Amino acid sequence: MKFSRKYGIALLTIGCMALLYIGIVIWAKATIKEQLQSLNSTDQELQYTDMSLSLFSRSCTISDVYAEKKNKFKVSASQCSLSGVDILSLLRGDKIIVNNLVIDTPNIILYSKDSTTTQEKKNIQALSTSVWIKNIQLTKGSFLQKNKNDSIQAIAVDSFSLDIQDFRLDSNTVKQKIPFTLKDISGNVRTIKTHLNNYYQFTIDQLNIASSYIHLINYAITPTVSEQNFLQQIHKEQDYMKLQGASLKINSPQFIESNDLLMIKSKTVLIDSLQFDISRNKKLPDDTSKKKLYSTLLKDLPFKISIDSLVATKSYIKYTEQPDSKLDPGVLEFHNLSLNSSSISTLPDAKKVNIVINADYMNQAPITFNWEMDMRATDDAFTIQGSIKDVEAASINAFIAPTLHIEAEGKLSEFYFTFSGNKHRALGDASIHYDHLKLKPLRHKAKMLTSILTRAANLMIGKQKHKGRVTKKDIKVERDPTKSFWNYVWLCIRRGLIKTVES
Template sequence: MYLYFMANKKKKLLYIVTTVMLLFVALSLFINSFVKNKVEEHLSNLPQNVDLSYKNLTISTISGSIILNDIKLVLKNDTLPTKDNTLFINSIEVTNTSYWDYIVNNKISIQEIVVIKPNVTYNKKESSQKENSFLKELSEKPININRLSIEDGSLNIIHNKKDSLLLQATNVNVLVEDLLFSEEIKNKPIPFQFKNYTISSEELKYQLNDFDILTSKSISVTPKNSEINNLAIKTRYSKEKLSTILKTERDHFDFTVDSLTLSNSNFETTANDSLKFTIEKVELENPKLNIYRDKLVPDDTTIKPMYATLLQELPFKITISKVELNNGHIDYSEKVKKDRPTGNIYFSKLNAQIDNITNEFIEDTTKIDIKATFMNQSPISVQWNFNANDQFNFKADIGSLQAQKLNQFTEASLNTKVSGMLDKTYFSINGNSSIGNIDLKIKYEDFEVKVLTKDGKEKNKFISAIVNLFISKKSDETNSQFKNGKKEEVKRDKTKSIFNFIWKNVSAALLDALT
């Protein structure tokens, strides 16, 4: 009797457990179906300019997960004659969604979103009202995502009017932690909040303007440290082609850096909702800059601001404590006459440190310290300081240099040849955005200037003889080791660069010292 009773009890318990499990499964299936219908309803009720299609939608209410496969999202614009923006995604997996927060607290809380192989094509244009309303609808409920990751993505941004590629990036990987979207922050410069992030990409290509393109092999970005490898900024046209396109003078660039690193960087929004960037250190390894200018192209007569003014005019605040350039090279060449070769000067083994680049603290001074080798022969050191008011001091110390080394520049650009030995040159310029005052000391021997004929093939003996009448062959002819040169209130041509202003001061003081 007892055994019969126990067997009957176990059978009832089994029925109860089975019934509960069946009810649970049924309830789960019902909730899954209900939630799936709701999700599909939301996905099909997007703004009219949004087309969304997908292959599979899988939902598990137990784990709070949603999986979408083979997604295609198209943002249309029927107000502008532009191409559509498209997004293809292999899969999106949303895990651990809190239904309690959604139902009770009126917010969306998600543990993790994983986006696999998104391929984005964005056509740059003026934003339409429909796009703005779409973004507004997305942010009506606060959305908190503990972890958002994008794996193996690609991005293409195209300029609609010119039908040209503005930005291209491959193998893009992003991880963002504690991401928050809310009504309160959606109109800020950064319309979301986060605590931590990492971004990496390969084969980046970005069109800076109509002429120059930036590329890199790889990029790694974190809140504290970032690194860009094989960075290059190059003019997209050849030198010859650029000259036929330009309406006014513009440099042809070829700039490369093996690696660029940023240490202890941070960006944030200020009290007045503007962006603020702070970087402790920027380091450039083996930067190489080749600049070519065709002087046969008409001058660009627009005003060229000083560097301090350019900093102040940036639309955001920035402070970089230190910049280091290691083992750099600068090569400058210019074409002055069609039938003559280009003039060329260059600096090698260039090492520089720049302290305190800022537009936040206008009372601070930016300090630049440069050491290099000039024309593969002469050591040169430069100290350059300037402040927010464009007041500056530029000091240079140039070592022993055979004057003939300058002929590859002076012959083509100034139609002159020089000879002799420049043993030592010092100069110091104090100035502002309008005028400069220079003091110069130079020690030299057997210095001579040869003015060439118009075709540059031979010496113009008559003019050369007149010029050398006014030039002392030695700096110690008056029992002084150095010759002194001085010029006050050298006026700046504001349509030309700061380096033209430096050269204008130096040439005026040299003329005073040599004659």
């Protein structure tokens, strides 16, 4: 009898505890539902089909979630699961601490922010509750950012799966450019597309992310209009470009924010199998705006960079220039291009940047280019050194015949140049070694020749011997500030060629 009484008391206790547990679960679910329902208003909406709650595992699962804020975003997910919720912190109301958050098939649509965003950001209020989620898993998601006033997709991501460690959001982080912190992120993203402007889009077939690297596979910058339509829409001379790359890998990436300034660091950036096609039509008016050299362009970035080394391999660059619609375009091609750069930094202690480029000009003649930039110099000081060897006449004529209206016969055995300068002027030396090299005007194509080209063509290597070497020192070059750095380099090379020819 005594045993039966104890047994009954135990059953009663268990029953009361079960009822209490059920009551707490019902109360908690009702409270959560009430809180979620309170988020609905005239300009925002939150819906779901089912919710399950477990106090023992401190978990909550919500199915078929849909959230929308008018003109801001739309988010849906088949399921959101929280586990390891810190109940005491939640009851106190000052912190939300969760061990795991799993979101299945999140579909996110953001609408581009309006012009008042910057002003609103300055008045960000402190968060009353901080958020710490130790692990977040996003599986089989998609992302789309759209402009509110048109159908243009600013950014589109077909599929992504991400694993985020140690996510934190609080009153301090929301004031930063990146409004949250995290310890690590890994995963993969497939088929990314974004419009850069009215003429170009940027695509990535696959983006792999890990703690030690960011890897872009099969990326491209491609025109959204034909070259003919492009020329009809622009009013000044502008390059028409196509860029494709097989691989771009950023090793040991770091994103650091200090004193409201973002810094991006990396041990190495590796570029493999890049193809870059550039086309320019000279019949359009020149763009007379002043162009900055690369050292200034890097320092003017809205963030700081520090890259220990930059390496490019197995790449290709093609430059096509159309001087006159009635003539064939001039072509420059650089095959098997490789690039090696020392540290590139815009930090106060930045060292000089040394870049070495090797390629086969027109897939035939080896060319070497050494380039040094002083990142701390206010006048964009630089030094360039280069050489090209064994250039056949056909390789020379591919560019100079249609653009300069002259053609070469024979062979350019070697040409060396060294120039040091700044954003205003350069001074250097050049040396040429030739073998039966002659230059002559193409009178049947050219309407007229400038005095320099006529003199160069008539001199045919300065009436020198058919073979020989000529060196010229103290060659002066004045930069046109409305032209790019590479135009500046071309002026130095051309001036060196002309001076050695005249000798």
